[in-house]
Amino acid sequence: MSEQRLLLVDGMAILFRAYFATSFGGSIRRTSTGVPVNAVHGFVRYFMDAIHTFNPTHVVCCWDMGSTTFRTEQYDGYKSNRPAAPEDLIPQFDLVKDVVASFNVPNIGIAGYEADDCIGTLAAALKDQAHIFVVTGDHDMLQLVDDRVSVAIMKKGIGNYMVYTPVSLMEERQLTPIQIIDIKGLMGDTSDNYPGVKGIGEKTAHKLIQEHGSIEGLLANLESVSKTIRAKIEADLDMLHLSRDLATIQLNAPVACELLECLWNMDTETVVRKFDELEFGSLIKLLGQPIIVK
Structure with missing residues (x-):
């Protein structure tokens, strides 16, 4: 069969x-x-x-x-x-x-x-x-x-x-399926109306997840990202986690x-x-x- x-x-x-x-x-x-x-x-x-x-x-x-x-x-x-x-x-x-x-x-x-x-x-x-x-x-x-x-x-x-x-998916976006969720956590989703981290758009989110693998990887290495991005993430940590939950x-x-x-x-x-x-x-x-x- x-x-x-x-x-x-x-x-x-x-x-x-x-x-x-x-x-x-x-x-x-x-x-x-x-x-x-x-x-x-x-x-x-x-x-x-x-x-x-x-x-x-x-x-x-x-x-x-x-x-x-x-x-x-x-x-x-x-x-x-x-x-x-x-x-x-x-x-x-x-x-x-x-x-x-x-x-x-x-x-x-x-x-x-x-x-x-x-x-x-x-x-x-x-x-x-x-x-x-x-x-x-x-x-x-x-x-x-x-x-x-x-x-x-x-x-x-x-x-x-x-x-x-x-x-x-890897060929087109250089992402694994699970990383799709982490990118949404960072950049939010305007059509579903949740913000992610204020000031982080798709390009930056994509770059951060490619470099660090995941939100956990990124948070563990915050000292290695630029001061501006680090400040944005630290100011919006709760919304980052909530946005990732909403995207899952x-x-x-x-x-x-x-x-x-x-x-x-x-x-x-x-x-x-x-x-x-x-x-x-x-x-x-x-x-x-x-x-x-x-």
Whole structure:
């Protein structure tokens, strides 16, 4: 039997991408009864492209479940800069999960944790049984890369991915997966709204971690860095540690899925019925023939 391949889909990242890729012109795709479906329609196109690209034997879709998580409890400002979801997108949150379920794919998410944590937890639990492919637009996920976990970052357009392995991550960024977290601890993350060390940007963070290996290595050798940088780090030590915590994807979130439960086993008729309901006739051709797992 050929190797099992589990595709872990970052649902919300793809849904938001699909929404903004199709709404910028101002016209939102709707069903004849007026239900907005542009994001779900785009999601299906990205989703089916990932299926055809990575040819998985198993598939799971992970979701954020609301904005309150253990990270917002740790730090009030976490993601507080994010605007509210567009009104036309809100009804599509449940709709997209119905579509995923029609593919016979489990939807996994749990209040208090982000989709990243669900993906990290499932990857850690199942990588001994299958090679994992994570499809996302989120570079934070690069910390999950290892010999059994490849992270496919979606690029502009459909069908463009940069697939990271430990080798390609080292070639492109001269970093190990774990060092991704330390760099975030130093530089913070403007999109997630935590500051890191004030005055240290990506270039300096990268250089410090390359020279010292880790935040621990850096703190043990503070006397060897310039006075200015040393002063910045010493002034913001607590925020450095907190930022690194916030950047760390949890690998023990309370979610689980057996490999048997997520076998890619699409029933075309069920999917076509769902597509008919949403007036997605043009997408039926994407289904092709279901992949038969030998």
